[in-house]
Amino acid sequence: MDPQRHIPASAGWEAWIPRLVRALVFITLGLIPLGILRLGFLPPDEALSHAAKAISGKSWQEILVMPKELTIDHQRGWHALLEAVFRTFHPTADTLVAAGAVAMFLLFSFSFFACRSRPEAVALMMVLSAVTIPGFVSRLMLGRPSLAAAASLVLLLSLWAPANRIGRLRPAFTVFLFASAVWIQGDYLLYLLPVAAFFTAGRIRQGLALTGCWVAGCALAAWLSGEPLAFWGQQARQIALSYNSSLPIRLLARDARPSGGDVSFLLTLAILLLFQKQLTGRWEKSRFLDPCFLLGVFGWILGFRAARFWLDWGLPAMMIWMAARIHTGLVWKSGYASWGRLAFAGLLCLALFLCFTGDLEERWTGNIAEPLLGREDKSLAEWLPGSGGIIYSIEPGVFYRTFYKNPDAPWRYVLGFEAGFMLPEDRSVLFDIQMRTLYDSFDVWARKMRAEDRLMIRGSSSAKPKIPLLEWHFAPDYRIWIGRVRRTRLPSLPAP
Numbered sequence: 001m002d003p004q005r006h007i008p009a010s011a012g013w014e015a016w017i018p019r020l021v022r023a024l025v026f027i028t029l030g031l032i033p034l035g036i037l038r039l040g041f042l043p044p045d046e047a048l049s050h051a052a053k054a055i056s057g058k059s060w061q062e063i064l065v066m067p068k069e070l071t072i073d074h075q076r077g078w079h080a081l082l083e084a085v086f087r088t089f090h091p092t093a094d095t096l097v098a099a100g101a102v103a104m105f106l107l108f109s110f111s112f113f114a115c116r117s118r119p120e121a122v123a124l125m126m127v128l129s130a131v132t133i134p135g136f137v138s139r140l141m142l143g144r145p146s147l148a149a150a151a152s153l154v155l156l157l158s159l160w161a162p163a164n165r166i167g168r169l170r171p172a173f174t175v176f177l178f179a180s181a182v183w184i185q186g187d188y189l190l191y192l193l194p195v196a197a198f199f200t201a202g203r204i205r206q207g208l209a210l211t212g213c214w215v216a217g218c219a220l221a222a223w224l225s226g227e228p229l230a231f232w233g234q235q236a237r238q239i240a241l242s243y244n245s246s247l248p249i250r251l252l253a254r255d256a257r258p259s260g261g262d263v264s265f266l267l268t269l270a271i272l273l274l275f276q277k278q279l280t281g282r283w284e285k286s287r288f289l290d291p292c293f294l295l296g297v298f299g300w301i302l303g304f305r306a307a308r309f310w311l312d313w314g315l316p317a318m319m320i321w322m323a324a325r326i327h328t329g330l331v332w333k334s335g336y337a338s339w340g341r342l343a344f345a346g347l348l349c350l351a352l353f354l355c356f357t358g359d360l361e362e363r364w365t366g367n368i369a370e371p372l373l374g375r376e377d378k379s380l381a382e383w384l385p386g387s388g389g390i391i392y393s394i395e396p397g398v399f400y401r402t403f404y405k406n407p408d409a410p411w412r413y414v415l416g417f418e419a420g421f422m423l424p425e426d427r428s429v430l431f432d433i434q435m436r437t438l439y440d441s442f443d444v445w446a447r448k449m450r451a452e453d454r455l456m457i458r459g460s461s462s463a464k465p466k467i468p469l470l471e472w473h474f475a476p477d478y479r480i481w482i483g484r485v486r487r488t489r490l491p492s493l494p495a496p
Helices: 009-038 046-056 076-089 093-115 119-132 146-159 167-185 188-200 204-225 228-242 263-280 285-289 291-302 307-333 339-357 378-383 396-405 424-434 439-448
Strands: 389-392 411-413 454-458 470-475 480-485
Touching: 009 093, 009 119, 009 339, 046 076, 046 093, 046 396, 076 093, 076 167, 076 204, 093 119, 093 146, 093 307, 119 263, 119 307, 119 339, 146 167, 146 188, 146 291, 146 307, 167 188, 167 204, 188 204, 188 228, 188 291, 188 307, 204 228, 263 307, 285 291, 291 307, 378 470, 378 480, 389 396, 396 411, 396 454, 424 439, 439 454
Parallel strands: 389 411, 389 454
Antiparallel strands: 454 480, 470 480
């Protein structure tokens, strides 16, 4: 809370300063994603497949070659929302992806204002996070449903903060947050992390109440899935596949790989703590028993196993904790309705906008020139898969960009967003090629390919794949080799 919120009746124009500061921060956050999209940015991975799935109306079983027992969409809520937007407004694929990216950025950013901090405290917290954590800014524009789950986490922690006086409605809102987050993102078991943070902080009654809300919220999400009984087991299995420790690092999604620890961010937190102690003259040990801080520690430690624990759980919680430290400093150093506060907020918003929209290392324009392989290219007509065909590839990028360009195409993909969801025999081939560089393993796929199937390998025109069972065509605009079963078969090769 801000003890300086009282404004004398004689304040005049100064009475408008808090409102101007809030409006300035809100407008800046609203303009950031628009400034990024103006550069031509298009999310490079998961957002493409989410939009394509919504447009196609297909299930994952109709899109990917995957185990038949996985019948529940891991992110059903997010796809349902995209499908509703597509059916209602009929946007183009690019517009749907852009709308999802903007919505996730704004939802995550504005969720921090529920923490009852000064708006400029949130702005400064986001600037410091962007400067000290590589990839933080670009992650906010990836259009992934994990940002919706992170926003739900921020709202949940704010809802159960001691200063929040929402009262009897708190359990109902908490159940809604758990249900919506699990319905949109899945990973229902991981939502026990904030519950564990409350128990560790010694808030036993709140921990028990949160546990009950978690059970009710997950049950509601299971009912929304359409398969309430199968939901629990399948979601748990999909969580295990996403965090599969038996897979080599190279085959895991980028945020399923270990985190580097983000030491610069931790040093910034330490500096803020020392600054707060200097201002207040006391060391508030109770702050280290804050569930936000403890959840941040849990996420940071577990991040050494998979970065998602830190990026989706620990970091949002620690950002709340950081904003609270900044808020305390601002209360001590700047008046609630002072012109100095408005000047500081103006400079901070300028820094925030330039920091986020700056095309550092081509993070916003790096993939603009990369074309999407589509059926409208007549030169590829006979080299694309036939009806019921399968695209074999060792790169998720082939799936993302090809599926995005051809959402209604009558073929499937052997590799989608994660290797953990592949059939075991196909994953074994991928492992041999990626990790052991056994390129002869391509022959395993080549032997079972049908006339309607295709094998796609990125490369240069001078590096034709040495897989004699297939005939090849190089598409120079896409820098990709496309292989298909030879019209005239070569003599059978001996089995390896």
